[in-house]
Structures are given as structure tokens and as C-alpha cells.
Amino acid sequence: MLENRNPLVSVVVITYNSSKYVMETLESVKAQTYENIELIISDDGSTDHTIEMCRVWLAQNNNRFPKTKLLTVEENTGIPANCNRGVRASTGEWVKLIAGDDVFFEDCCRNFVNYIQDKKIFILQTSLNLYKDNFEGHNSIGVWEPSKKINFFALSANKQYELLMYGVYVNAPGVFFKREIFQFITFDEEFRKIEDYPFWVLATKSGFKIFYTDLQSVKYRIHSGSVQQKSTAHMNSEQLKVKEAIKLKYYDSYRSSFPYYRNMLYNFLDRKGFNKDSPLSKLIYSLTFKISLLIIWYKANVTR
The missing domain is CATH 3.90.550.10 (Spore Coat Polysaccharide Biosynthesis Protein SpsA; Chain A)
Structure with a gap:
């Protein structure tokens, strides 16, 4: 046809x-x-x-x-x-x-x-x-x-x-x-x-x-x-909660993954009132982002 x-x-x-x-x-x-x-x-x-x-x-x-x-x-x-x-x-x-x-x-x-x-x-x-x-x-x-x-x-x-x-x-x-x-x-x-x-x-x-x-x-x-919001909200609590709920729904392995523990850290800092533009929050975001990139690169290029 x-x-x-x-x-x-x-x-x-x-x-x-x-x-x-x-x-x-x-x-x-x-x-x-x-x-x-x-x-x-x-x-x-x-x-x-x-x-x-x-x-x-x-x-x-x-x-x-x-x-x-x-x-x-x-x-x-x-x-x-x-x-x-x-x-x-x-x-x-x-x-x-x-x-x-x-x-x-x-x-x-x-x-x-x-x-x-x-x-x-x-x-x-x-x-x-x-x-x-x-x-x-x-x-x-x-x-x-x-x-x-x-x-x-x-x-x-x-x-x-x-x-x-x-x-x-x-x-x-x-x-x-x-x-x-x-x-x-x-x-x-x-x-x-x-x-x-x-x-x-x-x-x-x-x-x-x-x-x-x-x-x-x-x-x-x-x-x-x-x-402006995207440039400052490194640890936006509402966005994190929604994405975490999605991952929990669709990924059986999520609770044992790096993103799960990373988001737990973000949520903890958000509850403690850390300013989203503070040097500490930016440092944590930068470090965890780089770790995520390494894991992603490894999974995409090394694992089968």
C-alpha cells in the first residue's frame, strides 16, 4: 500500500x-x-x-x-x-x-x-x-x-x-x-x-x-x-515534587537512584529556607548537576 x-x-x-x-x-x-x-x-x-x-x-x-x-x-x-x-x-x-x-x-x-x-x-x-x-x-x-x-x-x-x-x-x-x-x-x-x-x-x-x-x-x-524564574529557581520545591511524583509512578528503580537522593537534599534545603540564589545552593546544584551528567554519559555510552 x-x-x-x-x-x-x-x-x-x-x-x-x-x-x-x-x-x-x-x-x-x-x-x-x-x-x-x-x-x-x-x-x-x-x-x-x-x-x-x-x-x-x-x-x-x-x-x-x-x-x-x-x-x-x-x-x-x-x-x-x-x-x-x-x-x-x-x-x-x-x-x-x-x-x-x-x-x-x-x-x-x-x-x-x-x-x-x-x-x-x-x-x-x-x-x-x-x-x-x-x-x-x-x-x-x-x-x-x-x-x-x-x-x-x-x-x-x-x-x-x-x-x-x-x-x-x-x-x-x-x-x-x-x-x-x-x-x-x-x-x-x-x-x-x-x-x-x-x-x-x-x-x-x-x-x-x-x-x-x-x-x-x-x-x-x-x-x-x-x-528570570528559570535562572534563579535551582531548587524549586513545586517543580521537584511534581517531577519526583512522575518518576515514582513510572520508574520502579527510582527510590534507589541518585536523582532520588539528590531531590531529597534539594527538598531538605528548601524546607530550611535556603535562598535559591545563595552561594551554598548554587554550589550544591552545580556539584549534583555535574554528577548527574557523569552518570548520564556513562549510561548512554558505556552500559548496554
Whole structure:
């Protein structure tokens, strides 16, 4: 059976109080040089004007797409549940999720379809351009690329699963999914604020390898507040607790691993009120990070 050379790509725009940016996102979908796109907007109980803005935009641009849908709910359900609703509503061979504040490069879907022909891939990581606050050239932070020290995407699914216990090597805004994978895996709705990391863990544990190509797909917006937060919160208690809960759920060996004891130390220091920018916290973070890198390198390059 010949593979479809013009597959339907389902673009799922994930929104929640996205009125400030969502028009940019939708216009970038409209501007795609690839024609066969199904557009789904999945909103998670926005209380601003997001839903009405999307409804008006769809009415004005409906002819651009073979299929469009606007999904709404009365109450906020969390990011994973919102993603699951969007995916369930999709009918394309491929699914591309995008947040309602990011934008596509205009050749994103066309380049993806050309690349994916005749390849057995269910999850494909592409490259991203990072921007601070807006997509003006002077606000470009750089290009996200995978680590050259740890060639995560060259590894088997099982090896990827092992390494995901130590860190996250996949950047969700640049990922395409074959819709068929969602017959076996869905986003874990137990963790309301994080949809991607549990999915990578579950996918690789289930035998689905994550592939990579350096095609640029998305302009990813990093808001000023989050930039500052990421640079200072070395031992963010809430993030640590969520990631630890994920690892405890999906890794039987986690309780005897280095990351488990490292996080116990971080949580202890956080409870004791150590300033996240203090010299001691920075030193501990730096040392434990380097130890983690050594373990990861060993597992990726030496162990079988």
C-alpha cells in the first residue's frame, strides 16, 4: 500500500486565557505553505476573550482549512486534559500541538511532511527558535538543539527511557506525533500542569523511540518572568515534587537512584529556607548537576 504523500496534518492549538497572543498563532497556521491542515482549537475554560476571538477568526478563515473545530469546556481541567481533548477530536494522520502564544515558521508543515515520507516514526522532535516576549529579530535568544554530549535521539527507546529519569531531553513545542500513537498512550491527567515529561517517559517505556531532525518548526515564546524564574529557581520545591511524583509512578528503580537522593537534599534545603540564589545552593546544584551528567554519559555510552 502506497503511503499518502499529502497526509492530513491536525494542528491543535492549546489555549487558556490566550487572548493576547492567540491571533499570532492562528495567523501562522493560516500562513502555512502546506495546504492539507485540519485546525483544532482546544480551550481550557478561558475567562478572557480567547474563545470569542477564536470563534470570530474561524468564521472569517474557515475556507482555508478542510476541517476546523473549536472545543470549549466550562471549567479549567489542566494542560494534559486539554491536550487529550484536542487529540481525540483530530482526524489527521499526524498531530502537531502548539501553545496559543507560539507561532509556526511558514514552511513548518510542508518541510515536516517532506521529511517524514517512508520513515517509521511515531514521535519526531524538530528544532526551535527561542524568543523573549515577542518575535522581533532582536529578541531572538537562539536555536534550541539537542545536547551534543548526550546523543539522546540516537539511542533506543529503552535507553531513552532510562535517561529520562535523569533529565528532560525533548522540547515539546517542536514535536510532531503520528496520531496512531494515541491509541496506546495519552497525556497523563494526574499531573495538571505538565503534559510533556510524563508522555516521553510513558512513550519510551512502551517502546516508542523519539527521533530528531534539525528542521526548524516553531518560534517559541519565553516570557520575561519565566526567564528570570528559570535562572534563579535551582531548587524549586513545586517543580521537584511534581517531577519526583512522575518518576515514582513510572520508574520502579527510582527510590534507589541518585536523582532520588539528590531531590531529597534539594527538598531538605528548601524546607530550611535556603535562598535559591545563595552561594551554598548554587554550589550544591552545580556539584549534583555535574554528577548527574557523569552518570548520564556513562549510561548512554558505556552500559548496554
